[in-house]
Every structure is written in structure tokens, then in C-alpha cells.
Amino acid sequence: MYLISPDKKQYKANLHCHSVLSDGQRTPEKLKEMYKNKGYSILCISDHERPVNHSDLTDEDFLLLTGYEAYIRYQPNFDPFQPEVHLNLFAKKPDNVKYICYDKDFCKYLPEAEHGTLEKVGSERKREMTTEYVNEFIKTANENGYLVSYNHSYWSMEKEETVLSYDGFFSLEVFNYDSFLMNGLENGCALYNKLINSGKMMFCHGADDNHNFFPDDGQLCDSFGGFTMIMSDNLEYDSVISAMEKGEMYASMGPVFKEISLNNGFLHIESSPVKRFHVYCGGKKTHFYQAKEGKTLTAFDVAEIFPETTFLRIAIVDEHGNMATTRAFTREELGI
Ligand SMILES: [Zn+2]
Ligand SMILES: [Zn+2]
Known part of the structure; x- marks a missing residue:
């Protein structure tokens, strides 16, 4: 989806x-x-x-x-x-x-x-x-x-x-x-x-x-x-x-999302060039990825979201520190 x-x-x-x-x-x-x-x-x-x-x-x-x-x-x-x-x-x-x-x-x-x-x-x-x-x-x-x-x-x-x-x-x-x-x-x-x-x-x-x-x-x-x-x-x-x-x-405040999909726990995110991806799950843990020194990224995959996930919210941060965030998606609407 x-x-x-x-x-x-x-x-x-x-x-x-x-x-x-x-x-x-x-x-x-x-x-x-x-x-x-x-x-x-x-x-x-x-x-x-x-x-x-x-x-x-x-x-x-x-x-x-x-x-x-x-x-x-x-x-x-x-x-x-x-x-x-x-x-x-x-x-x-x-x-x-x-x-x-x-x-x-x-x-x-x-x-x-x-x-x-x-x-x-x-x-x-x-x-x-x-x-x-x-x-x-x-x-x-x-x-x-x-x-x-x-x-x-x-x-x-x-x-x-x-x-x-x-x-x-x-x-x-x-x-x-x-x-x-x-x-x-x-x-x-x-x-x-x-x-x-x-x-x-x-x-x-x-x-x-x-x-x-x-x-x-x-x-x-x-x-x-x-x-x-x-x-x-x-x-x-x-x-x-x-x-x-x-x-x-x-x-x-700057970056934009191009696509986010979730299929059988596999999360795929595409965006404008960013330094960091954060996937919030409702708990203390996040799925997180930081681009290498001097580099930016435009895609991030999470092979398996945490089974305890209560909601998903995805944020990205560009090289100027500007953030974008989705809303929260609940377990119910994600069908998990
Ligand atoms: Zn005002
Ligand atoms: Zn005001």
C-alpha cells in the first residue's frame, strides 16, 4: 500500500x-x-x-x-x-x-x-x-x-x-x-x-x-x-x-517526499536529497539512517518494521537541517 x-x-x-x-x-x-x-x-x-x-x-x-x-x-x-x-x-x-x-x-x-x-x-x-x-x-x-x-x-x-x-x-x-x-x-x-x-x-x-x-x-x-x-x-x-x-x-520546512510504500512489513521511502531518514514507531526505537559524510540520499528501505509498532511516522532531514514529516499512520489503517 x-x-x-x-x-x-x-x-x-x-x-x-x-x-x-x-x-x-x-x-x-x-x-x-x-x-x-x-x-x-x-x-x-x-x-x-x-x-x-x-x-x-x-x-x-x-x-x-x-x-x-x-x-x-x-x-x-x-x-x-x-x-x-x-x-x-x-x-x-x-x-x-x-x-x-x-x-x-x-x-x-x-x-x-x-x-x-x-x-x-x-x-x-x-x-x-x-x-x-x-x-x-x-x-x-x-x-x-x-x-x-x-x-x-x-x-x-x-x-x-x-x-x-x-x-x-x-x-x-x-x-x-x-x-x-x-x-x-x-x-x-x-x-x-x-x-x-x-x-x-x-x-x-x-x-x-x-x-x-x-x-x-x-x-x-x-x-x-x-x-x-x-x-x-x-x-x-x-x-x-x-x-x-x-x-x-x-x-x-524544505525536503519533499516522492513515494512511501509499505508491503508485508517492508517500508520503502523516496524523497528529494536528504541527510537523514527517521521512522518513528510509537516507542523509543526508530528506524534511522544517516547518509555518509558529504553525501545525500534519495531512498531508504526498512526490511521489517518493528512488530510492536503502534504507528508509523516518517521524517526526513536535508543537509541544511530542514525537516519534513508525514502524519502518523495507525496500525489499523496500515493493516498490521
Ligand atoms: Zn498567525
Ligand atoms: Zn498565532
Whole structure:
């Protein structure tokens, strides 16, 4: 069976991005131009607390996904020493701009005139930084046509057990380039393994979370460093969302997968040139291979995966240290 089929087209996507409609520095039109020119096919402009349908920018080679980034904090103002929750809400239909759990104090980027016209759903009580409230928020979003992801887990400062207490995420944002540029620590892969081991099945993806305060061609540019490859039948909105919902995607900060297959315990991986392959199995052991000094590799075989394997997740690391990872594949879906 193929975990990644060589025959399926991979569309490059940035699923987390800010424009001048919140605290980003580029217009939606400019963002489309930038990403299209870099070979991307999909962009979700996920402005803070501001759902906008950007379908007018969609063309036959480039798809805009509707969505926004919601946040829950102890108090509305930013506090760099307190944890907070950021969630990306991806609309399953392009015209879905429903606003989840309205609290006026959290809508600072929304023009005053738009507050009245928002289609509000769910509780409108003051936001609370509690597991109960966050879970109610996620449930409301799911019930109203959104896929919900948990964003930049390192930046958010939440305790691991708190993240593990949430339900209803379709994906964990394991790579967030803007945060990674700032702190060098933003990588949610270890947390992702723990979520899967705890029975919280979800997928994973990567994104830029770009705000573009710096020149596009400079080394501080926060675009084009984290992305998601989506294996969709075509570039239609429904098809892309359906692929995301089924986990037909992987996260990357550079390298790409070309093929992964599993047959009778024999695992075969092909990728762009990389330094290392890691195959996580749910335990302490990994199948692991490091290319020889000065060399890179484009294929790796595991003759027999561990019989105790609880899930498979495959990661690759290129010579610059950039990683890509598949989602976790469970024993059940692998038929082992
Ligand atoms: Zn955020
Ligand atoms: Zn963001």
C-alpha cells in the first residue's frame, strides 16, 4: 500500500498567513502574487479574528482557502509571559465566514462597522482560558463547518498536559516558520508523537505564519520556510478540503517526499536529497539512517518494521537541517 503515492499530484500550500487585514504587511493580492511566483498552489490568508472569503483571488492555478486564526487568552491584551491558544479555522466551504464565540474584546482588527454584520455562532460570553472553554470553542467551530488546527505549540507556552486535554483538532501545526525564525525551537513533532500515543489521532501540517515585516528577498523574510504538501485530485476547493480532512498531506520546512510504500512489513521511502531518514514507531526505537559524510540520499528501505509498532511516522532531514514529516499512520489503517 502507498502512504504517499508517486502518482498523486502534490500541491504546495501555505495554510497560515497574515495580511494587512490584521497585523500582516502585505495585501491579499500581493500575498497571492508572492506565493504563486514561488511555485505554491494554495494559500489560506488566516487573519487574526477576521474570517474573509478571498475566492475572488482564486484562479485555475491558485486556490485561496477561507479561514482565520482565533485566539484565547487570560485577557485580551498580549502578554509575552502567559500561555495562550491559537487555532486556525479552515472553512470547508469558501463562503463560510461564520464567526465562532464572539467576544468584542478579541476583535481588535475588525472594523467597528463589521461587528454588527458578523454571522456569529456559539457562546458570546467572555473568553476563558480553560480546557472547558477551549473545547467548547473547538466543538462550535467543528459544528459550523471548520477544520480546526492547533498552532505553534512552542510559542503558545501551554503545558503539554493542557494541549493533551483538548479535543477536536484535525491537525497539529508542527512547523511554523515565523516562530522558528524568532526562537529556533518551534517544532511540534515531539508533541505530535505524544498526542498520537495518547490516542488523540490527528494529522500534522506546516506553515509560514508570515507577517512580512522584512524584505521578501532578505534573510529575515518569514515567507517560504514552512509549508504543507496536499495530495489532492485537483485544485478545486472541495477536493483540497477533502484531502486535508483525510490527512492526504504532509508538513515540511524544505525536503519533499516522492513515494512511501509499505508491503508485508517492508517500508520503502523516496524523497528529494536528504541527510537523514527517521521512522518513528510509537516507542523509543526508530528506524534511522544517516547518509555518509558529504553525501545525500534519495531512498531508504526498512526490511521489517518493528512488530510492536503502534504507528508509523516518517521524517526526513536535508543537509541544511530542514525537516519534513508525514502524519502518523495507525496500525489499523496500515493493516498490521
Ligand atoms: Zn498565532
Ligand atoms: Zn498567525
